[in-house]
Amino acid sequence: MSTPRYPAVILAGGLATRMGGGDKSLRDLGGQPILAHVIQRLIPQAGSIALNANGDAARFADLGLPVIADSIEGFAGPLAGVLAGLDWAASEGAEALVSVAADTPFFPEDLVARLDAARAETGHPIAMAASPDGGRKSGLGRHPTFGLWPVALRDDLRAALTDGLRKVVLWTDRHGTATALFDTPGPDPFFNVNTPEDLKIARARLGGALS
Known part of the structure; x- marks a missing residue:
């Protein structure tokens, strides 16, 4: 059975403080914005795509995507x-939505298929990507910005955010969350560009200097 073509949102609403502010997703990576790499990875996996960002939407006009702002006032995080x-x-x-981060240009090309399979196998309403992380007690590092979310829970999420909830896993664990584990050799597919040094690493990786 083929994976449904869920709509997808690219989360670009962060403050980018470690990058010195501004839109880190618009920093150059191989002659185009980081965000362009994210879009290219997402197009074959999703249906319609929107960008979540706050402020003047005109700065993303060249990308040709609808830009949707947070409806919760203040910086309330990825949720x-x-x-x-x-x-x-x-x-x-x-019926459901896929989310990906705007600063993670190498995320898996089978992300959506694996999230959908994990959700179907467990019967949980939410699915979240994870990769091995020996530094955590669970042995897993979950990636809350890479998920599959049911539209039916949006009012519950709205109420939780209005009440002050900000930590993603506190809300997802409340409803039951499947885990799609990406345990493959090689560089971390969920490597995200948070700092100028990260951007140098991403450029080297894109150029083939890092295998």
Whole structure:
């Protein structure tokens, strides 16, 4: 059975303080913005795509994507972006939404298929990507910005955010979350560009200097 073409939201609402502010997703990586690499990875895996970002949407005009802002006031973190995406997905008539981070240009090309399979296998409403992380007691490092979210839970999420909830896993664990484990050799597919040094590493990786 083929994977449904879920709509997807790219989460670009962070403050990028470790990058010196501004939109880190618009920093150059191989002659195009980091965000362009994210979009290229996502297009074959998803249906319609929107960008979650706050402020002047015109700065993303060249990308040709609808830009949706957080509906929760103040910087409420990635869950606010997920909620904005869920509201948009509901307007598209979708049952679920995929989310990815705007600063992670090498995420898996089978991300959505693996999230969908994990959700179907467990029967949990939410699926989240994870990779091995020996430094954590669970042995897993979960990636909360890479998930598959049911539209039916958007009002519950809105209420939780309004009540002050900010930590993703506190909300997802409340509802039951499947884990799609990406345990493959080689560089971390969920490597994200947070600092100028990270950007240098990403450029080297893109150029083939890191295998």
